[in-house]
Amino acid sequence: MCGRYALALRPSEVRQQLERSQMPVEEAPNDDDVRQSYNFAPGYHGLVYRAEAESNKDTKYKLQSMQWGLVPFWTKRNPDYGIKLKTINCRDDSLVEDCGMWTTMKKKKRCIIVAQGFYEWQKKNGGKEKIPHFVKRQDGQLMCFAGLWDRVQFEGKTRALCVSGADSDRLR
Template identity: 80%
Template sequence: MCGRYALALRPSEVRHQLEQLHMPVNEAPDDEGVRQTYNFAPGYHGLVYRADEAHNGTQYKLQAMRWGLIPFWTKRNPDYGSMIKTINCRDDSLYEDRGMWTSMKKRKRCIVVAQGFYEWLKKNNGKEKIPHFTKRKDGQMMCFAGLWDCVQYEADSEEKIFTYTIITTDSNKQLHFLHDRMPVILENGTEAITTWLDPNRTEWSMDLQSLLKPFEGELECYPVTKDVGKVGNNSPSFLIPINSAANKNNIANFFGNQRNASKTKKDEALLGGVEQDSQKGLKTEHDDNETRETTNRVEGSEDNAPLPVPALLPSSTGHDSRGVKRERSEEEDGNTADGSPSKTPAKKGKTRSAVSNGSAARGSPAKGDGSRKITSFFGK
């Protein structure tokens, strides 16, 4: 799953980096029009890279969109709890040519730009959750495969709301210890991105489906401060390993500064020196315009995403059928991503989340359209 990521670059910086990677940008928003944050949460407006077919050929552009896809056929603005369920889209939910993603996967594919993403490692049977940050080892931006859509609630309204979702797949070997899912990361400046964005490909094909796979490049993953667990917190220290010498909040550095100061200052001056030194470090900033909430507002994103319909690939493709494993929702686990107990009591009985694939995992066919549960949130 992917419920939080980092994008602290201005659109002009992103545009420059994309062009350096031979990914042209014909249009981009102003720097003031998109949020730059080390703690990017659902509902924020991020940068999406997509392509349109024009009279003078394919035009590529960066566009500001809101994270949490709202289908075009939605009649009214969904609440936060409904929107949060579509921040991720499972790759295996795209096999069948039906469901809520059908129109998006054919004509509305995009790239979601990020510097890296966060995931919480569960320890002590889920009682403790440690945030980890994952980025490309070469320091380049990450290009997540995504889908987008545009909705107008009133036919005569000029307001158009653009939203997007990030596609996830099985974790690669490097990240399997952390979570069994990860965002689909396409290699920068390659034919894979050109194929994914091609506006002339208006039918879903195995060429497109085959792009949705675990990342094969080198990644760097390490634990970071738990301050990232609060929505609205923002600091460059979120990208620094918690045990790094560069992390001013590291306890080893704290006592190291104490020892150095004690050589030249008395005890009373020492306390002032430590306090002064600590203020030179990277601080966590709190956005006054944001409600500071724990990660229980962004957890369970993919776990509540539309139910994928199990299907066998045609034998001519050479692919084997893919079983879909049942994933427990955060509500079932009873904990949030930052390790605190969930405010929502664990469900009992046969109740399960929208992606609880119990029947699919046992090999029995799903009944009806797998997207029916999620579409009910938007169709009212």
């Protein structure tokens, strides 16, 4: 998945579609609390589906708004989002080994990024011009992308952030 995706459905509509697909949702944000867009870009808040295991209780599944772009938990100060929030994708081959910034997240902080589709850029005129090409499921159902998330606290604020991982070469 590249740097843009679409989700123009309200959380209640996403919840209904997930539940029809046997994906239970015990908790979800209000419809007006999450942005809907056909052009989600890094830094925007979008919906993710994730498990939350409570001690000695069953796992609870919820929809949650998270900011797209990863800031590791050990960050001490608010990054300049225009410059430093560049980690939006995780290559699957970087998850194989237990090293690097993904190690702690890949075991317990996995999520599903919910989308109606995403954009791949087609190069025209020898690469001088890029045209967005929208990729979606033929049946119109939601696409679900594997994601990793983390929660970071700096300057008294706690933020949940996510990063996606997908191999667009398989689509060709």
